[in-house]
Amino acid sequence: MTRNDTRKADDSDEQRTDGSGPAVSEPTTRPDATSDSLLDDSFDVTSGSLSGDADAVLETRNLDVFYDGVQALQDVTIEIPENGVTALIGPSGCGKSTFLRCINRMNDLIDAARVEGELRFEGKNVYDDDVDPVALRRKIGMVFQSPNPFPKSIRDNVAFGLEVQDKAGDVDETVHRALERAALLDEVEDQLDSSGLDLSGGQQQRLCIARAIAPDPDVLLMDEPASALDPIATSKIEDLIEDLAEEYTVIIVTHNMQQAARISDKTAVFLTGGELVEFDDTDKIFENPEHDRVEDYITGKFG
């Protein structure tokens, strides 16, 4: 489970503490060439890994988010490596979902939200004017905190992404594979034409996972994907996440410490007020965290 990361463990933390003063959204430096794929209409999955620049696929600098002037994320600076699983943990209301929504610009849909700072995906600041959020979201799939299947058939639910993204290929085959990976196929194989709303809550959640992975995104954001699942389905989803992490970058929010410890390579701990307190290898966070507050949170003394 432990991935060997070459980068200095404290890197991110240092940067955070170094970046003193209020965050200003500086005009960003010219992004490197690979990021241009975001502007393209063709969404090439194999956009090529970054040259040089470590292996961070996502990196934020001094990211602040305000909802109607109330700050929900404070000065978050983080570098999320390509492939592997990054867990986001922290007490309720500390801004984990907000952070996820920043990554694929779902915050654009919230009128009250204002994002400042910089968030680079494959080296390109996604908040630049020339970035098309729709194209971005086609590369970054998302599973929401509460299941939200469409009132369509199970098949159409899973095929939705393929349809809107105009992906060619054998739709039925892709649907089956996505359902299988989401550990749902066995239960729904002979009712693919019945409504996705007729499923149980846990099944709906897996349906949403299948829907998110069907179009084959580069990054998968999961907001508590296992919150409504029984232990068996949970372990299947965890298997899926590990499986996906071979090729994809998975960022998962969880309230379950064991789960974070089990499946993630890196863990980010947010604490109340929306600050990123510590970001490090999961083993380090759980065995020997730098900050007392993190230790308190993990051991349940603080929540």
Place this chain on the structure above:
Amino acid sequence: MATTDESTGTWFGADGQVSQLRGLLFKAGCLGATLLALFLVFVFLVYVAIDAIEPGTADPAWWATVATTVAGPAIVLSIYYYRFAPRAGEVAYTALGLPVAATLLAGGVSIVFRHIVSPHEWLALVVASLVAYGALEFHGRARDAGALERVVVGAAVIGLTIVGVPGLVPSLRTLLLSLPVLPMAPLALLGTFVVPIGVGAGWSVRRARESDRAGLIAGGVTVAAAAIGAVAGPVVGVSWTTWLVLTTVVGVPVGLYVERVYRGGKGVSGLALPVALAAGVVVCAVIVETAGFAGPDVWIDWEFLTSAHNRTPREAGIYPALVGSVMMIIVVALAAFPVGVGAAIYLEEYAPTSGLSGSIVELIEINIANLAGVPSVVYGLLGLALFVKVGELRPGIVIVGGLTVSLLILPIIIISAQEAIRAVPDSQRRAAYGIGATRWQTVRTVVLPRAMPGIMTGTILALGRAIGETAPLLMVGVAAVVRISPRSFFGLFSAMPRQLYSWAQLAKPDFYHGVLAAGVLVLLVVLLMMNGTAILLRNKYQRRD
């Protein structure tokens, strides 16, 4: 101690602890208001019905016959259903209501085929649409075209087949119409109206029964029943075309419903009610005929429905006004629905919500709500200025009346469609955006399908308002009396409320009692049908959520 018992006794449920009086008074007041409202409406309906039917003119023996052959059995059956078989009761009411509703619909369809789209025009339209569909499908399969190309090809195909370029290129549709030999009108309908419905019926039975044979039988029976009208129609005294419309519009839904009840096996005995009623009517007619009992001198009869206004009240009818109303409603629906729903979609999904432009949008929305309350006379003036003065259209023609009334119901449609769109949960939009759908894709595939039942309900209710509007029609010069139905949307017309208004002003009491009451009943039935459809739609989709 005894006091504990006593104290608990006073604590739990003792009277006078909480004052109930005000609540009781309030409840009684509300009940009174409800009863008063119901009573007033009921009195009005009875008053109109008595005027239209004139029950006093009938032989008491006639009433006795009706009571024993029709009403009696129906009441006995209803009590039986109510007491012993509620499920059958539901079936009974549906089985009774469906043929009635379908017959009214068939009347509407007949009017459309007689006055608006002739069978040949329908044939040409269907064939041209099929060709267009085939061409588009072929293009889609043959080439992996981009969005722009698809739009261009789509426009070109539709232009060539259906619309045509005025003065330059005739469309396939007009070419077909100018063919020297066209099939007979009923044959054209058999091929392009009955066959598609038969295929639909067969397909639905095939799916329900999971049997190809059953599907084939259902489809075959539909087409055969329509086809034998060539011989059977004249025998019973209706034209083949009328027969076709009746067998498909009435026969198919009733047949499908009966088939479903039998297949489900629940409440089959409910089917007895319509059968008993029909048998009762036949028996009653035979008895009345042989014994010579005089029936009431009803104003609302077949002749009233099918003839034009006349100076003798007994011969006056509502037909041209009925046709005029149908044509006007078609104009209203075609004009107001796309504009209203389009505006609602823009306001809900696209319009800015913050900043200066957001405030402007909010102001506009408030004003739309105000427009819904503007008196209809004012809309009449607006229509007169807009379409007659500026648009230079002839006053009093169908299109002017229809467009004016569309203006009137536009705000209502916008508001109800906005409401329906707003009721789509945001989580659905988020799900779509999160997977990389564009705004247009989200609106088309997620928001609109979900909001459509609500939009339809609001639109139908608004159309119900439109069909009863009188003042705007007076303002745009709709004729008081029209003896022939309008031949096109640019012809002079009268609508039902306008006709009622002119009857109310005639000096002969027979007009403002009998004829007027009959007309009111017809208008109310049409309204009731439209509102009933809206309610059915709403209930059907409410249950699903």
